[in-house]
Amino acid sequence: MRVSLVASLAAAVALVAAFGMAEFAPRALAAGPSGPMEPAQKPDQTPAQKPDQKPDQKPDQKPSQKPDQIRPLPVAVSIAPQRFLLERLAGDDVRVTTVVTSGQSHETYQPTDQQASEVMRASLYFAMGLPLENGRWFESIRRAQRVRVIDCREGITLRELEGHGHDPGQDHGHDEGHGTPGHVCSTDGSDPHVWTTPALLKQQARTMSKALREAAPWLDARLATSLPALEKELDALDLELRTILEPAKGQAFFIFHPAWGYFADAYGIRQIAIEREGKAPSDHELTELQRQARAEGARVVFVQPQISSKAAEAVARAVDGRVEVIDPLEADVPANLRRVARAIAEAIAKGPAKGPANKLDSGADR
Numbered sequence: 001m002r003v004s005l006v007a008s009l010a011a012a013v014a015l016v017a018a019f020g021m022a023e024f025a026p027r028a029l030a031a032g033p034s035g036p037m038e039p040a041q042k043p044d045q046t047p048a049q050k051p052d053q054k055p056d057q058k059p060d061q062k063p064s065q066k067p068d069q070i071r072p073l074p075v076a077v078s079i080a081p082q083r084f085l086l087e088r089l090a091g092d093d094v095r096v097t098t099v100v101t102s103g104q105s106h107e108t109y110q111p112t113d114q115q116a117s118e119v120m121r122a123s124l125y126f127a128m129g130l131p132l133e134n135g136r137w138f139e140s141i142r143r144a145q146r147v148r149v150i151d152c153r154e155g156i157t158l159r160e161l162e163g164h165g166h167d168p169g170q171d172h173g174h175d176e177g178h179g180t181p182g183h184v185c186s187t188d189g190s191d192p193h194v195w196t197t198p199a200l201l202k203q204q205a206r207t208m209s210k211a212l213r214e215a216a217p218w219l220d221a222r223l224a225t226s227l228p229a230l231e232k233e234l235d236a237l238d239l240e241l242r243t244i245l246e247p248a249k250g251q252a253f254f255i256f257h258p259a260w261g262y263f264a265d266a267y268g269i270r271q272i273a274i275e276r277e278g279k280a281p282s283d284h285e286l287t288e289l290q291r292q293a294r295a296e297g298a299r300v301v302f303v304q305p306q307i308s309s310k311a312a313e314a315v316a317r318a319v320d321g322r323v324e325v326i327d328p329l330e331a332d333v334p335a336n337l338r339r340v341a342r343a344i345a346e347a348i349a350k351g352p353a354k355g356p357a358n359k360l361d362s363g364a365d366r
């Protein structure tokens with residue numbers, strides 16, 4: 001599998017090296033003014049034409065034939081929320097390849113051979129600092145220097161991911177783990193989940209817009225309208241989330257994988273992770289988490305659909321609560337953030353559990 005991936009990447013690199021942008025030429029021609037070649041423009045009759053000259057260096061090349069004229073512009077992203085931003089910014093003027101497809105985990109996913117060669121044909125790759133961007137396939141992408149890689153975290157102050165580099169003896173909500181790295185989604189201890197708040201999405205939209213303009217100046221006019229509109233939409237969303245979460249301020253919610261740290265910081269709530277360095281907690285840690293969940297009056301333990309967890313169920317059982325799914329990777333970002341805000345507000349605004357127990361969502365003995 002690995003061998004064939006590397007082989008296909010090598011083939012893609014060789015293809016790009018040999019033909020440059022030749023494969024895109026027909027579409028680029030179709031997008032701009034084109035007509036039959038005049039005799040003087042034939043390669044064998046043009047003095048300037050050298051044998052080693054690449055197709056995109058032909059003297060008869062018009063501006064409309066350059067790679068930056070390819071419409072729609074082929075771009076690639078790691079996860080679906082980035083796709084959302086690109087579609088708001090450039091709509092059908094971009095063709096987006098999303099590497100982590102629906103239902104996959106951003107922590108552990110590695111792309112298929114087909115995705116890797118699709119990415120190799122993109123003009124831009126919008127990276128997120130996820131482990132998949134440290135894989136061998138991505139090294140090949142970087143080495144080929146064919147695709148410009150943009151770090152979407154540019155201009156964002158990264159917080160530390162829960163469970164990295166803390167004293168395991170501490171216990172006050174933001175020190176939820178220890179141990180050796182497991183399959184965590186952080187590559188350097190920083191929290192990669194920067195796509196979970198409107199304010200940070202705005203910053204990413206600006207970074208994307210700048211890169212799109214540089215790669216395809218013809219997007220200028222569209223972006224001049226779409227970026228301010230998107231920023232306005234995200235501002236309104238931020239206000240809405242703030243209102244929803246106001247009653248929950250200062251309180252804590254429990255979650256298996258700590259994907260909502262930026263979200264929690266932005267709205268003054270506390271995220272308590274059950275996962276330890278990408279792994280389930282030890283029995284001792286679990287007992288401590290159950291105690292903490294009782295003390296915090298938790299009613300709900302959140303999980304994400306890509307990761308199932310017995311530990312989350314065990315914490316929920318300890319407070320007669322339930323497990324609820326929230327997904328950090330939904331493509332419809334505004335709808336998803338609203339849903340998550342309501343779910344968290346509802347989970348923690350009711351106060352300590354008392355009276356008849358809430359039912360567990362699913363079989364506790366699985």
Ligand SMILES: [Zn+2]
Pocket residue numbers: 106107185193257258259
């Ligand atoms: Zn994650």
